[in-house]
Amino acid sequence: MTTVVRRAFLKNSACSALAAAIPGFALAQNAAAPAAAMPLRKHFAPQSSGWRTFDVTTRVDILQPQGVTKVWLPVPSVNSGYQTSLDNTFSSNGVATLDTDGRQGAKMLRVEFGPDDKSPYVELTSRVRTQNRTTDWSQKSAPAEDAATLRHFTRPTQLIPTGGLVRETALGATKGASTDVEKAQMLYDWIVANTYRDPKVRGCGEGDINGMLETGNLGGKCADLNALMVGLCRSIGLPARDVYGIRLAPSAFGYKELSGNAASLKGAQHCRAEVYLKGYGWVAMDPADVAKVMRLETPDWIKDVKHPVVAPVNKALFGGWEGNWMAYNTAHDVALPQASGPALGFFMYPVGESEAGRFDSYAPDDFKYQITAKEIII
DSSP: OOEEEEEEOOOOOTTOOOOOOOTTOOOOOOSSOOGGGSOOOOOOOOOOOOOEEEEEEEEEEOSSOOSSEEEEEEEOOOOSSSEEEEEEEEEESSEEEEEEOSSSOOEEEEEEEOTTOSSOEEEEEEEEEEOOBOOOTTOOOOOOOOHHHHHHTTSOOSSOOOSHHHHHHHHHHTTTOOSHHHHHHHHHHHHHHHOEEOTTSOTTOOOOHHHHHHHTOOEEOHHHHHHHHHHHHHHTTOOEEEEEEEEOSOOTTOOGGGOOOTTOOTTOEEEEEEEEETTTEEEEEOHHHHHHHHHHSSSSOOOOTTSTTTHHHHHHTBTOBOSSEEEEEOOOSBOOTTOSSOOBSOOOSOEEEETTEEOOTTOHHHHTEEEEEEEEOO
8 A cells, every 4th residue: 555654854853196197088977967958157146145045856766575665865964054855755556664774864765565466666855055165265154063062073993094195185185274274175175186086986976095006006986985085084183074965956157077967966965175274164175076176177188277167167066066956965885774795885866685695776777767857936
């Protein structure tokens, strides 16, 4: 029997050398809107300019259920100056429950289907308000953050260690810096100069930053490059966190690689980073998107950060980002309730399990899920 539930969900917890060209890389398909539908590219400079409201719908259909099948869908959990997570509506022919990871405030819809359930499905719609972010570097007016929260966001995680080669790299990259802002800027610049977007990496990457540094393979996607930013910051005492989410709409600035196609958001997942800077609070960072623009925005791989297509993005994403994106959570090492499989490094994709094992979240056509967004004019 189909059940439909609508409720306001819990508010977010507070605990929430230049790369050389590598021949043979093919431009990967991405979730951006078709180029023909994009406006002409213009100067990238997001400013706080009012809220936008979106309904984001995730639909999962289990095509080949085997025994008891379970699904976990991320629910937007962030409430902040750039996002308000509002209501959630869901329907399913299984048993659906709003839940959390129990540790870090990562919220989710958990669904269980019995072995005899026919055509198992779940559909979740989450309403959020988002807006652009920018930092006024001339003002130091942010209230101090809770000390326990700052400690939480300097801790190591399974994939983001804070000692050894990570700390050694951060100390080298920030040599001569004296303030938090200087250190963050130097680490951001180091990421942009030394890492690169690798279109061959599946999904958003894995975020194994120690492996990246040990092998010297600094190619990856957002969950790799922004996790490296977070780990380098944490290793020298700067609180930092990944923010896991998904692009919802085209960029107002005409950048196809910084856009989402609202009709089909498969592959539009994108994580960003925040660094806590004294006097400024939690500040937006996204060096991974700089790398994406350099690699994919034009037919040729741009290697010069001063290129007119790249320079405004590089400047704006140290301290800001565009609000055509929704955050799910800031959690790492996520233990899904009632799951048989291992903890997740991060929770940004639908996850499913059956008696045959865990589904491949990076294969939405096999797992069979679809994500769409609709902007609501209020």
